[in-house]
Amino acid sequence: MSVAAIFDESGHPLQDTAGDGPAPKAIVVAYGFWIFLLSDIVMFSAIFATYAVLAHATAGGPSGAQLFNRTRVLVETGCLLLSSYTCGLMSLGVEARHRVATYCAALITFVLGAAFLSVEISEFAGMVARGATPERSAFLSAFFTLVGCHGLHVSFGLIWLVVMMAQVVTKGFREAVVRRLFCFSLFWHALDIIWVGIFTVVYLIGTRS
Amino acid sequence: MSTQTHENSSGSTRGESREALRSGFFVYTVGLILAIILTATSFWAASTPLLWAPGVALGLAVLAVAQMGVHLVFFLHITTGPDNTNNVLALAFGLMIVTLVVAGSLWIMANLNANMMP
Numbered sequence: 001m002s003v004a005a006i007f008d009e010s011g012h013p014l015q016d017t018a019g020d021g022p023a024p025k026a027i028v029v030a031y032g033f034w035i036f037l038l039s040d041i042v043m044f045s046a047i048f049a050t051y052a053v054l055a056h057a058t059a060g061g062p063s064g065a066q067l068f069n070r071t072r073v074l075v076e077t078g079c080l081l082l083s084s085y086t087c088g089l090m091s092l093g094v095e096a097r098h099r100v101a102t103y104c105a106a107l108i109t110f111v112l113g114a115a116f117l118s119v120e121i122s123e124f125a126g127m128v129a130r131g132a133t134p135e136r137s138a139f140l141s142a143f144f145t146l147v148g149c150h151g152l153h154v155s156f157g158l159i160w161l162v163v164m165m166a167q168v169v170t171k172g173f174r175e176a177v178v179r180r181l182f183c184f185s186l187f188w189h190a191l192d193i194i195w196v197g198i199f200t201v202v203y204l205i206g207t208r209s
Numbered sequence: 210m211s212t213q214t215h216e217n218s219s220g221s222t223r224g225e226s227r228e229a230l231r232s233g234f235f236v237y238t239v240g241l242i243l244a245i246i247l248t249a250t251s252f253w254a255a256s257t258p259l260l261w262a263p264g265v266a267l268g269l270a271v272l273a274v275a276q277m278g279v280h281l282v283f284f285l286h287i288t289t290g291p292d293n294t295n296n297v298l299a300l301a302f303g304l305m306i307v308t309l310v311v312a313g314s315l316w317i318m319a320n321l322n323a324n325m326m327p
Contacts, residue, residue, distance in 0.1 A: 027292070030296075031296060034296050034299060034300075035299055038299055038302075038303035039303075041303055041307060042306050042310070045306070045310045046310055046314075048311055049310050049311045049313075049314035049315065052311065052314070052315055053315065070252065070255070070256065074252055077248055081244055081245065081248065082241075084280070084284060085237060085240075088233075088284055092230055092234060092237070095230065096230055186285060189280060189284040189285050193277050193280045193281070193285075196277055196280070197273060197277070199251075200251060200269050200270065200273035201273075204252070204255040205255075205266050205270075208255065208262075208266065
């Protein structure tokens with residue numbers, strides 16, 4: 001697959017695509033974004049490893065079992081999982097070039113993502129109010145780094161979603177806009193995969209015994 | 210992770226794309242149901258007193274890996290199709306790095322802790 005192919009404005013390769021010719025731009029862009037996502041996951045794996053190593057280094061401070069509330073985590077998980085589903089429905093709406101369906105699914109995705117973030121922020125605020133700040137212990141530093149980094153990704157995803165909807169409003173379903181929407185849905189689904197790791201390692205395994 | 214761009218110009222392609230949308234909706238819904246089942250099982254296993262406690266952590270890890278697989282296949286559409294070879298190879302390489310980083314860190318740090326002077 002030759003990436004350095006020549007494309008016209010709408011992203012179609014100028015040469016014939018028969019045989020071993022260059023892949024369409026949509027495929028190349030998705031592949032490149034997939035590699036970015038994998039590098040992001042590798043970065044998260046380093047933070048996960050840090051957390052797993054430091055999980056019991058509480059330095060006499062509060063431990064995970066004392067701090068975490070499983071019901072709250074279940075709500076967060078439900079919000080993010082459903083928003084991943086509605087994000088999938090949004091990409092179906094984009095595929096059908098259906099504006100109303102796209103806007104509705106994007107709105108639900110945004111609301112669920114924002115609900116996830118607000119629950120997470122209130123959890124952080126509650127922890128800080130009880131003195132469980134990042135500088136209290138190595139365990140808490142690792143916790144805030146891991147979960148905060150994921151929350152930061154969700155915040156950027158929400159901003160990206162708003163930008164993409166503004167582009168659909170102003171530019172319509174252009175080839176480039178559709179490609180970006182596809183990259184956004186990959187990003188949003190990948191965030192949910194990382195959250196599966198977080199709720200298992202941090203909240204479920206971490207609060208046992 | 211296949212990107213289809215449908216031309217909604219003629220009637221026949223519109224019928225085909227409607228079929229594709231229906232199957233896409235089906236795939237996402239199946240993925241959601243599987244993910245809900247796996248998540249519910251994880252939360253149940255973590256809080257029930259019925260299971261043998263030392264095995265629960267391993268079971269939770271297996272459930273998490275299964276759910277990640279469900280997300281990859283049903284939401285990200287990573288399949289073994291011929292147009293997906295590059296994506297699967299990149300994923301395999303990423304998984305190798307993730308395994309090395311996580312397992313290697315835990316192994317080395319556990320070893321260092323065990324050999325620390327009291």
